[in-house]
Amino acid sequence: MLCFETICVEHRRLKNLSYHEARLNKTRRELWGCDDNWDLAELLHVPNLVDDTIHKCRIAYDKVVGNIQWEPYSRRVIRKIRRVYHDEIDYRYKYDNRDTLNALYAQRGDADEILIIKKGLVTDSNFCNVAFFDGDRWLTPASPLLPGTQRALLLDRGVIETAEIRESDIGSFRQIRLFNAMVDWAQAATLDVALIA
CATH class of the missing domain: 3.20.10.10 (D-amino Acid Aminotransferase, subunit A, domain 2)
Known part of the structure; x- marks a missing residue:
């Protein structure tokens, strides 16, 4: 059973990283008994393919990192x-x-x-x-x-x-x-x- 975090990347900078880190480490503690804390700033390095536009970084994990994906993001239109x-x-x-x-x-x-x-x-x-x-x-x-x-x-x-x-x-x-x-x-x-x- 994996969990994941979706982090906004804008101008090649990861946004609100401390909030994602707090939730990820709380999840790892409560679901898998992990007592180490991951430092997402050290773990995640924005690849060259990410430009200044808004991108999504998706990190899947359990006790260890499953995978990390980077992709352009486009906002959905919601009318109803x-x-x-x-x-x-x-x-x-x-x-x-x-x-x-x-x-x-x-x-x-x-x-x-x-x-x-x-x-x-x-x-x-x-x-x-x-x-x-x-x-x-x-x-x-x-x-x-x-x-x-x-x-x-x-x-x-x-x-x-x-x-x-x-x-x-x-x-x-x-x-x-x-x-x-x-x-x-x-x-x-x-x-x-x-x-x-």
């Missing part, structure tokens, strides 16, 4: 979101096996993305953490499927706050924003909540 339901889904760690998530994503119909509801609570989309705007603050679910690195950064900076968000609360918000390690907060897809089917 469909709610999907799964009360037992568990994605506390960034597992390489995404079969359950892929099955939920296949239920999106004519939508571009999904919003996963677990036991009445809003969690995440397929690839992103989410936040809702109430006209004053951006609130992110207190119980995401996976606490993302960008989410951790935004919480530390006070840009977003956590809250328990029930499916029944969605209509009380104005907007939803979808963000992850590859999508800066300012460029993240932001939709009116009316576009959540």
Whole structure:
């Protein structure tokens, strides 16, 4: 069972590395009992094929590094979101096996993305953490499927706050924003909540 980290590379620089490193080392400790900490700055060397445009570095690992991939990244367009339901889904760690998530994503119909509801609570989309705007603050679910690195950064900076968000609360918000390690907060897809089917 492999896990992985997806790290944004912009202008040939690895972004938010300390957050990825913290999550990776926590995962290795909790899943495999590793007591050493990897230094990603030492482990990852941006290859010459990566230019100044945005690239994705994907590192798969367990107790050791499985593989490291580098590829150009293009942002997805999200115009509509469909709610999907799964009360037992568990994605506390960034597992390489995404079969359950892929099955939920296949239920999106004519939508571009999904919003996963677990036991009445809003969690995440397929690839992103989410936040809702109430006209004053951006609130992110207190119980995401996976606490993302960008989410951790935004919480530390006070840009977003956590809250328990029930499916029944969605209509009380104005907007939803979808963000992850590859999508800066300012460029993240932001939709009116009316576009959540």
